[in-house]
Amino acid sequence: MTLDQTRNAPGIPGAEAREIDYSKKLPDAEFEVMQAIWAGEPPLNTAYLMEKVGHSRGWKAPTLISFLVRLEERGYITSEKKGKERYYTPAAERERYLRSVTEQFVEQYHGGSFVRMMDALYNDKKLSEADIDELLQWLKTKY
Numbered sequence: 799m800t801l802d803q804t805r806n807a808p809g810i811p812g813a814e815a816r817e818i819d820y821s822k823k824l825p826d827a828e829f830e831v832m833q834a835i836w837a838g839e840p841p842l843n844t845a846y847l848m849e850k851v852g853h854s855r856g857w858k859a860p861t862l863i864s865f866l867v868r869l870e871e872r873g874y875i876t877s878e879k880k881g882k883e884r885y886y887t888p889a890a891e892r893e894r895y896l897r898s899v900t901e902q903f904v905e906q907y908h909g910g911s912f913v914r915m916m917d918a919l920y921n922d923k924k925l926s927e928a929d930i931d932e933l934l935q936w937l938k939t940k941y
Contacts, residue, residue: 817873818872818873818874818889818890819872819873820890820894820895820898820899821898821902822872823899823902824869824872824874824895827855827865828865828868828869828874830851830855831847831851831862831865831866831869832869832874832875832888832890832892832895833851834847834850834851835847835875835886835887835888836888836892837850838850840885840886840887840888841878841885841886841887842885842886842887843883843884843885843886844859844862844863844866844883844884844886845883847862847866847886848862866884866886870886873889873890874888874889874890875887875888875889875890876889
């Protein structure tokens, strides 16, 4: 069954049936589209997404649609056609995706060490008292 047949087949939830591979970082442009989708009130149409992300990036509608097709193929969104318009709904969880790519970043660039990452970020800067208090409060709730 093709992707388009899956989109339009009654009773087949499309990307909901796919396992999302959160371990693969989305390209920046696709991540921007996902941010707009996560921030909106689904289902969202192409016109809404053009307004939220497409126009500011200088994209034409076919460019945005290409990103949406890729996101649907990866299982990050589902779509449903109503009349002439297609509506998009997130299938991926924002927090789960962010956790996965952040863990990969810390592992790849800082050997999995939170302390080394913080040292790299703040090696030549000082944390404010408010940041220190917030960090201590966070540590107390976690450990």
